[in-house]
Amino acid sequence: MSGDVRLEARGAAEETFVDTVHDLLDVLFERGSVGDxxxxxxxxxxxxxxxxxVEHAQSREPIEIDFxxxxxxxxxxxxxTDNADPALIDLENVGMPDADAESGRGLAIALAALDELTRRTEDGNTWILRRRRQPAA
Structure with missing residues (x-):
């Protein structure tokens, strides 16, 4: 890898923000030579x-996200980091729902894919996701 990479974005909690996140991931993976x-x-x-x-954050004010x-x-x-009301989620008790459930898998999938997923609720919500890189083959 040719050095550390840092990318940032800010936007409204709307579906287009998820597209922005994916675009930044593409840039990160290109610059960071990240394994498949x-x-x-x-x-x-x-x-x-x-x-x-984007789908579940709630607030009386428009929700902004820093990424x-x-x-x-x-x-x-x-x-x-968002300015929404604190998310009432206990990450320690998140599990995969039954096979016939139509939703509720997102955080369980994230927890399985990451080495760390934490959330703080001071002045909104801060979600921190970490994955240790696997050694190159």
């Missing part, structure tokens, strides 16, 4: 969290 498995699993986790924020991606030799990291 790490790309697939990190993209899946980041996409699930981004989609959950930062970083990549270094050891890990991939994504941080979402």
């Amino acid at each position: 498995d790490d790309q697939m699993l990190f993209r899946l986790a980041v996409s699930e969290v981004a989609t959950n924020i 930062a991606l970083t990549c270094d030799a050891e890990q991939l990291c994504a941080v979402f």
